[in-house]
Amino acid sequence: MAFTQETKKEIMDYCSNHLPADFWYEKEFDFIQDVQLHKRIVQEFKATRFAYKLYEGIAAQDENLVFEVRNQILAYASIYEAVIESDLTDYYGDTQEYDDLMHHTVTVKIGIPTEKLEKLKKELEHDGKEIVPCYYERKKKDKTKVRFEDKCDTARKLGIVKSFTNDGTCIDLPEEIKEIYSFRNGIHLIAEQRKSITYELELSKKAYRRMRPFVDQIKEKLAKDGKYNSN
Known part of the structure; x- marks a missing residue:
């Protein structure tokens, strides 16, 4: 049975209170060129903030708090x-x-006639192991297999995201983003049992708090490189 209109209004008013207007979210991620991706990121960010307020409102505890933090x-x-x-x-x-991020060097086996291969085996030996003729080739990686950690490192090299100082403390933003992502990869029950992962409320708060310097650094870098105009 659904809530009454009065209850729903009270919940909606509470969750929406102190949250930015829609245009703020649009402006926050206006550097995203892909229109559909921009829309999806805005939706995700808005929904995440709304959900936080909802769980805050019910003072979530125990398994409900774990569910909130994980999500x-x-x-x-x-x-x-x-x-x-x-x-x-x-x-x-x-x-x-x-x-460099999108390419790697691989060894490619060379197919040679059997008689020549037998001669090669007689001439070359290493610790009793078979010697296989091959060469190095630089190949493009499957985009889906490029590790997020490597993307973060590339973003650091380019100066897109970097360390910053907050109240006298040095914050390594790329490393903290990696940490947040590593917890994300463990968010399923089997991995949680195997790795004994404990989802901490502080990490979820950090994930939100770091979004501000993260977006600011990106916009600053893009503007510096002449790729973004905040107006």
Whole structure:
């Protein structure tokens, strides 16, 4: 049975209180070039803030608090991932740093005739192991297999995200984003049991608090490189 209209209004008013207007979210991520991705990020951020207020309102405890924390981490980690991916691809896809991120050196086995291979085996030996003729080739990675940690490192090299000082404390923003993302990867019950992961409320709060310097740093870098105008 649904809540009464009065109850729903009270809940909606509480959750919406002190949250920004819609245009603020639109402006916050206006550097995202992909229209659909921009829309999706805005929706995710708005919904995440609303959900936080809802669970705050019921003073969530025990399993409900764990559920809240897990989903806050999941949401913010997904936003960090989408923004970094978009920023690197759309603005810095022509850089050497991005090219290095998307390529790796692999060994490629050479197929040679059997008789020549037998001669090679007689001439070459290493610790009793078979010697296989091959060469090195630089190949493009499968985009879906590029590790998020490597994307963060590339963003650091390019100066998109970096360390900053807060109240005299040095905050390594790229490393903290990696930490948030690593917890996100453990958010399913089997992994949680295997890794004995404890989802902490402070980490979910950190995931939210770091969004401010994260977005500010990106906009500052894009503006410096002539790729973004806040007006």
